[in-house]
Amino acid sequence: MLLSLVLHTYSMRYLLPGVVLLGTAPTYVLAWGVWRLLSAFLPARFYQALDDRLYCIYQNMVLFFFENYTGVQILLYGDLPKNKENIIYLANHQSTVDWIVADILAIRQNALGHVCYVLKDGLKWLPLYGYYFSQHGGIYVKRSAKFNEKEMRNKLQSYVNARTPMYLVIFPEGTRYNPRQTKVLSASQAYAAQQGLAVLKHVLTPRIKATHVAFDSMKNYLDAIYDVTVVYEGKDSKGQRIEPLSMTDFLCKECPKIHIHIDRIDKKDVPEEQAYMRRWLHERFEIKDKLLIEFYDSPDPERRNKFPGESVNSKLSLKKTLPSVLILSGLTVAMLMTKTGRKLYVSTWLYGTLFGCLWVSIKA
Numbered sequence: 039m040l041l042s043l044v045l046h047t048y049s050m051r052y053l054l055p056g057v058v059l060l061g062t063a064p065t066y067v068l069a070w071g072v073w074r075l076l077s078a079f080l081p082a083r084f085y086q087a088l089d090d091r092l093y094c095i096y097q098n099m100v101l102f103f104f105e106n107y108t109g110v111q112i113l114l115y116g117d118l119p120k121n122k123e124n125i126i127y128l129a130n131h132q133s134t135v136d137w138i139v140a141d142i143l144a145i146r147q148n149a150l151g152h153v154c155y156v157l158k159d160g161l162k163w164l165p166l167y168g169y170y171f172s173q174h175g176g177i178y179v180k181r182s183a184k185f186n187e188k189e190m191r192n193k194l195q196s197y198v199n200a201r202t203p204m205y206l207v208i209f210p211e212g213t214r215y216n217p218r219q220t221k222v223l224s225a226s227q228a229y230a231a232q233q234g235l236a237v238l239k240h241v242l243t244p245r246i247k248a249t250h251v252a253f254d255s256m257k258n259y260l261d262a263i264y265d266v267t268v269v270y271e272g273k274d275s276k277g278q279r280i281e282p283l284s285m286t287d288f289l290c291k292e293c294p295k296i297h298i299h300i301d302r303i304d305k306k307d308v309p310e311e312q313a314y315m316r317r318w319l320h321e322r323f324e325i326k327d328k329l330l331i332e333f334y335d336s337p338d339p340e341r342r343n344k345f346p347g348e349s350v351n352s353k354l355s356l357k358k359t360l361p362s363v364l365i366l367s368g369l370t371v372a373m374l375m376t377k378t379g380r381k382l383y384v385s386t387w388l389y390g391t392l393f394g395c396l397w398v399s400i401k402a
Contacts, residue, residue: 062366064166066092073089074089093150093153094151101145102359108288112354115300115348116301118143118302120147121147122144124204125263126249126263128265129265130326133288152204156190190251204259210323211244244322249319262303262304265326269296271343
């Protein structure tokens with residue numbers, strides 16, 4: 039019975055992060071809403087500066103749990119500039135933790151507040167978060183024929199015009215890679231073969247639309263593209279690549295190491311025409327595939343379970359993350375200690391969610 043209790047307690051490690059991250063959401067949205075109203079008559083740059091700071095506080099709290107709380111080891115390979123830049127971040131997509139990896143890199147460049155995502159359309163219905171992400175630069179896109187290029191262009195151009203710092207995260211595969219979903223992988227490989235492209239094993243054939251629109255809209259504003267390849271270390275009992283980790287798995291310390299390989303590509307080395315960019319993007323994913331094949335399947339044991347080159351063990355200081363946890367948790371607890379605060383808290387969850395859903399449905 040004692041062993042059963044220990045195992046059950048270990049499996050519930052995700053509860054504390056879940057309670058804190060979800061529980062502080064109304065507090066965060068209220069703080070942002072007040073600033074949004076107060077800044078209505080101020081130049082946009084004032085709103086943007088504090089919005090980035092507020093976002094940084096919340097994401098620091100996220101990183102406290104996903105780095106400090108889990109104790110995961112972050113191994114960086116390649117070239118991550120120390121200074122922040124205006125960039126497009128392209129990465130392989132395999133887990134719901136992938137978007138947090140972008141935060142892991144951004145905080146190491148002092149660019150955490152500038153991170154925004156190209157997200158699949160269905161995520162806009164998330165309570166509170168769905169609306170807020172769209173206000174903080176997030177772009178919701180539909181797949182294939184329903185992709186609204188004009189809307190994405192207009193939004194990105196507005197950011198360029200406002201000189202908004204840009205750390206735009208795109209997952210060109212569109213769908214998460216899962217080695218157990220053989221139908222998805224087979225369809226991806228069949229499409230690549232049909233188009234005369236290299237067939238990929240550990241990634242899906244990338245889609246070009248969002249990447250091309252993003253680059254074309256911001257090419258005169260960007261500094262570079264970061265081509266990022268991520269591995270969550272771990273294999274199953276047969277020594278095969280594990281199924282993608284969920285956030286719950288990750289918070290239960292199921293991933294001891296994250297290997298992150300970064301290639302910084304100067305914008306002048308990226309072709310502008312869509313047809314050429316499609317070929318270029320596929321070639322970048324060929325490089326990812328080769329990195330992953332060597333990581334998982336290299337015949338040389340010395341080259342397995344790591345990327346080529348030297349790695350840097352990058353540890354995030356508690357000084358960067360813990361204050362955000364204390365601030366947002368403290369404000370939330372203080373709000374819940376009074377009857378008025380509790381009503382405001384519940385109203386924010388209820389009416390904030392309804393307003394957000396109404397807003398995104400109108401904008402759809």
